[in-house]
Amino acid sequence: MEMMLDMHLASDLGQSRPPRIEDYCERSFTFDPxxxxEDSDIVIETTERRLIRLTMLACDVGARFARDQIAMDPAVWMLNxxxxxxxxxxxxxxxxxxPFIQGIILHAASPNLDADPEDVIAMAQSELGSGRAASSKQAKEKRRRSPTLRLYSCCVEGSEGFGRYVQAFCAIIAPNESTVRDRLRRRFGLLLAREAIVRRGFDGNDAFANALLSQAxxxxxxxxxxxSAGKSDKIADLYVxxxxxxKGITH
Structure with missing residues (x-):
């Protein structure tokens, strides 16, 4: 196996310090990990904290690629x-x-594999809010303008890859179907979320729901x-x- 890595030496920059990983971005060479x-391998200066960031992102990328059944090798994403x-x-x-935080947000909140940095900032603001505490008046105004929340029933069925097949019933309180499908994407991946059956309300005679849910x-x-039609800031989701x-069935 060969990987092409773009690198350049710190000496090319006239630097006396040990090279850091950011320095290796212009010279191409081939090596087999x-x-x-070898004694000729280039030593890169870093810290344990920075290596942990890289490890955490790599794990997120691999999990996201498996969940969404993306054909690209996650290592290719990391190395380009x-x-x-x-x-x-x-x-x-x-x-x-x-950049570490931007990468985490991209794979958690976006269906895309790349984005402009300002778009990721907008995603973060949408996910987390501004972080500033609202006054009592602002809080009341927010509640007054909050969207109407409704119950949606969802049937998810299909392959998760790696020989695993999932069936799931989900009851989600949300303002619209788009929000529902976004939550399904985060839990089951892009393909299963797209193919899921989403309906307003709940049908007590639905065969799929009857197979997975208790009478209670x-x-x-x-x-x-x-x-379910009402105004609330609280969201309650049910996943079965x-x-x-x-080897059989896992619940």
Whole structure:
């Protein structure tokens, strides 16, 4: 296996300090990471904190690619320049705090594999809010303008990849179907969220729901559907899932 890495030496920059990983971005060479280390290998200065950031992002990328069944090798994403990092590779950029956070947000909140940095900032603001405490008057105004929340029933069924098949019933309180599908995407991946059946309210005679829900749960959802139209800042979601593998069913 060979990986092409773009690098340049600190000496090319007239630097006397040990090279850092950000310095290696212009010179191309080939090496095989499965071969033993060599004396000629370039030593990169970093810290444990920065390596942990890189490890956390790599885990998120791998999990997201598996969840969304993306054909690209996640290592390819990590080793190639990205617009979100102003042309730097995640390998180089995401040891620093701000790019690391941007990468985490991208894979948590966006269906895309790249974005402009300002778009990621907008995603973060949408997800987390401004972080400033609202006054009592502002809080009341926010509640007055909050959207009407409704109960949605969702049936999710399909392959998660790696020989695993999922069936799930989800009851989600949300203002619209778009919000519902976004939550499904985060839990089940992009493909399953797109194919999920989403309906307003709850049908107590639905065969899919009857197969996965207890009688008490069905009764509760019917009562919620009858009085679900209202205004609230609180969201309550219910997920009942079962998974089939070559060895059987896992709940």
């Amino acid at each position: 499965l071969q033993p280390d 320049p990205r617009r979100i990092f102003l042309g730097k590779r995640p390998l180089e950029a995401c040891q620093s705090l701000e 749960a069905r009764q509760l959802l019917m009562e919620m559907a009858a009085g 899932e079962q998974r089939f593998t070559a």
